[in-house]
Amino acid sequence: MVGGKLKVAVLLSGSGRTLDNFHREIETGRLNAEIVAVAASSSRAMGAEKAGAYGYPVFVSDERNHRELSRQINEFVLPYQPDVIVLAGFMKLYFMPEGFDGYVLNIHPALIPAFCGKGFYGMKVHRAVVESGVKVTGCTVHFVSPVYDEGPIFLQKCVPVFSGDSPEDVAARVFELECHLYPKALNLLAEGRVKLSGGKVWIEER
Ligand code: GAR
Secondary structure, eight states, X not given: OOOSSXXXXXXXXXXXXXXXXXHHHHHTTSSOEEEEEEEESOTTOHHHHHHHHHTOOEEEOOOOSHHHXXXXXXXXXXXXXXXXXXEXXXXXXXXXXXXXXXXXXXXXXXXTTSSOSTTOOTHHHHHHHHHHTOSEEEEEEEEOOSSTTOSOEEEEEEEEOOTTOOHHHHHHHXXXXXXXXXXXXXXXXXXXXXXXXXXXXXXXXX
8 A cells, every 4th residue: 555655635524633643754854755745624623724734735615514514525625635544633433535445544542342432532531531431542543434433553563541631631642642653653554554455454574
């Protein structure tokens, strides 16, 4: 799959910290990618402003119907010919364009299949983690399917949950991890080391 410098379209709904991280990683040469377009699912998304300030082409829509929103986003991003479409804090159900199965990635702030699915996003995930008393959590990069937080798992990494942690403590620990794991996933794709087969992701070890 893919191989070479990745052309990435970024979809977001919120603060755009993940976009900031990609931008930084690209600038410093740690991520072999180029952001070709950014689409935001809300005119209140700070990430859209950030994208404009970085000089990326930006599309914003407040469309509430997920299918129509996806159609509009796809119409905007496809002319930029992205290799991959990356969900970066995108809180709506995304319907990928035809032919992009295996080329759309999401990051979820927990260890799928735990604490995921409809309604589990952002701080809600970390609140549920603390409430449950689990001792580890983490983040998951996965390929997107038509169901929330499903689709083949690409990379996962965990962090401890300590007694007395607040959801904010856990969120900060997990996000730090995300900042390494998401670029790592994209670099693996850029290196052509990723294969999807039998609903599973196979990574060529080197
Ligand atoms: C990240 O923690 C990401 O895992 C989460 O949103 C945050 C990024 O948003 N995504 C989800 O919860 C998706 N289910 P930001 O870049 O706007 O801060």
